[in-house]
Amino acid sequence: MSTDFTAFTGLRADLMDCLQVNLAILADRHHGPGAHVVLGSELTTESTLDSRLAQASRLLGLQVVKRHDDAVLRDRATDELQYAVADAFDLSWVPYAGHQHMDHSFLFRDGGGACEVVDGYHNGTPWGDARPGVWRIPWDQLPRAAVVELAFGELPAPRAIAPFVSTVDVEAVCADVEQLVLDVWLLARARGLHAVWLDSATFEEHAREWNALAAHSYVAMRRVLRGGVLVPSVPAELTRLLQRDEELTRVRSAVAAELSEVLANPVHSGRTPLRELPGFSSFRLVDVIERVEARLGVEVEAEALTPDSLRDLDSLCGLFGSPAGSTP
Incomplete structure (x- = not known):
């Protein structure tokens, strides 16, 4: 594993979940360091792929171009980082591998003879700590995944804080x-x-x-x-x-x-x-x-x-x- 990746600089990975954090990396690469902090302007308990993509659209100007469900990563890989979501149980670089099923995002691109995986997730688990890093993973060791093609427009206008009304039962x-x-x-x-x-x-x-x-x-x-x-x-x-x-x-x-x-x-x-x-x-x-x-x-x-x-x-x-x- 390598942590030599400039997009990790200033990334508040310790304050985001596994679907949100890699969208934040893409936002900082496009808009500049620290742009992802605006994700903190919304207080929410919902964390699904659809909800996180919608949030990134509202706050970061992200747009979904096309979504490829159950894709073979090697078939979708290019020289540019792309956003993908798969079962953490099947992802060798996270502590959940072989232990727990859950949706987990990562970024990937063609690394020549292998897949270059970038993952900003930061959390402690019963099976070890997850930390931001870059890995080279053989293509045949990667599961099928949902690959989301994304485009970034301009940052939306800054928003003011809104009163929070709890809907938690x-x-x-x-x-x-x-x-x-x-x-x-x-x-x-x-x-x-x-x-x-x-x-x-x-x-x-x-x-x-x-x-x-x-x-x-x-x-x-x-x-x-x-x-x-x-x-x-x-x-x-x-x-x-x-x-x-x-x-x-x-x-x-x-x-x-x-x-x-x-x-x-x-x-x-x-x-x-x-x-x-x-x-x-x-x-x-x-x-x-x-x-x-x-x-x-x-x-x-x-x-x-x-x-x-x-x-x-x-x-x-x-x-x-x-x-x-x-x-x-």
């Missing part, structure tokens, strides 16, 4: 502990990439809470599979974090929208000091606070308006939301 999810672990893992990764997209310490802390639940749910699953019962703390924490998702995004979308409108300039980063924003002044900050108060139907206590709470977008949002770790 916690009781139904917790009824199947193995699906629970997968769903929480996907939720945690989505929250991590969301925090990177927002450049937000507040959302990073929230993502760490999701990661803690992912670890907790995995331990709980192992006990259930040995004949135990699911501890009540898992569904309780899942419910709390989904509620926190809704509150954080509701407040952030309101504050960012009003700040952007008052300054007549899009404001996105949670860490950029407010005083460095074009057009910012204390007079305009007062306008922003009053507009957000009206929009959210709250009133900020005068004692809360301190230099620390008026430092950046993150701290400004903190005036209108409950502290991390609490339930709204």
Whole structure:
């Protein structure tokens, strides 16, 4: 295996799933390093080939030209990297090989006497760690796969954060502990990439809470599979974090929208000091606070308006939301 592949530079492979990450590599090769981070603008629990292709179309300008299901890879190979999906059970370079059936994406191209495989997947498994790399695999050792011909247009216009409304049925999810672990893992990764997209310490802390639940749910699953019962703390924490998702995004979308409108300039980063924003002044900050108060139907206590709470977008949002770790 080789890790000498420039498209891995800056790739947040640790925050994406196995279908998403290789679309991200293609996006960065076309649009430039870091372009894939916009995939964090959507919070979703759905991860199928169709849903990930649709998401990449909305956010990255990717278009499906043609899809070849059950294709022989050697017949489809060219000098350019192409996107493919096959059963991980049959892919020798991933830890799932011979152990678990699941859809897994990779990139491939003609490497002369063998297939050059590029795979950005990053995850720990019971059978070892998966890490981004490049492999030369004999053609006869590769399974048939779905090969998707892709074209990239221009990047869509930057989008603002939208309030998240959970559609997760916690009781139904917790009824199947193995699906629970997968769903929480996907939720945690989505929250991590969301925090990177927002450049937000507040959302990073929230993502760490999701990661803690992912670890907790995995331990709980192992006990259930040995004949135990699911501890009540898992569904309780899942419910709390989904509620926190809704509150954080509701407040952030309101504050960012009003700040952007008052300054007549899009404001996105949670860490950029407010005083460095074009057009910012204390007079305009007062306008922003009053507009957000009206929009959210709250009133900020005068004692809360301190230099620390008026430092950046993150701290400004903190005036209108409950502290991390609490339930709204």
